[in-house]
Amino acid sequence: MTGCIFCRIARHEAPANVLYEDEQIIAFRDRAPKAPVHLLVVPKKHICNLAGLESQDQSLIAHIMMKLPQIARLSGLDDGFRTVTNTGPGGRQEVYHLHFHILGGGKLPAM
Numbered sequence: 245m246t247g248c249i250f251c252r253i254a255r256h257e258a259p260a261n262v263l264y265e266d267e268q269i270i271a272f273r274d275r276a277p278k279a280p281v282h283l284l285v286v287p288k289k290h291i292c293n294l295a296g297l298e299s300q301d302q303s304l305i306a307h308i309m310m311k312l313p314q315i316a317r318l319s320g321l322d323d324g325f326r327t328v329t330n331t332g333p334g335g336r337q338e339v340y341h342l343h344f345h346i347l348g349g350g351k352l353p354a355m
C-alpha cells in the first residue's frame with residue numbers, strides 16, 4: 245500500500261530506529277513511547293489488522309509470534325514484556341497496518 249507509513253518504513257522509504265529485520269518483518273522503536281521500551285513489530289506484507297488475516301497468513305503470524313520474545317530480548321527485556329495489538333476503531337487502532345507493540349522496561353500498569 246503506497247501511503248501506509250508502516251509499508252514505507254518496511255521499504256526503507258521512511259525513517260525508523262530499526263532494531264530487527266528479516267525477510268518477513270521489521271521491528272522498530274515507537275516514536276511516541278508508552279513505556280521505557282516500546283517497540284513495534286510489523287509484517288512487511290500489508291495486512292490491515294487481525295480481522296484482515298487470511299488463511300495464507302498463518303505462517304507469517306506464526307513467524308511473528310516466534311520472533312516477539314527474541315526481539316524483546318534484543319531490547320533488554322529479559323524480565324518480561326507486554327505484547328498488544330489493536331484491531332479496528334473499537335480496539336483503538338490508529339495505523340491500519342497490522343502491528344504488535346512490545347512494551348516493558350519498567351513496572352507496567354495492570355490491565
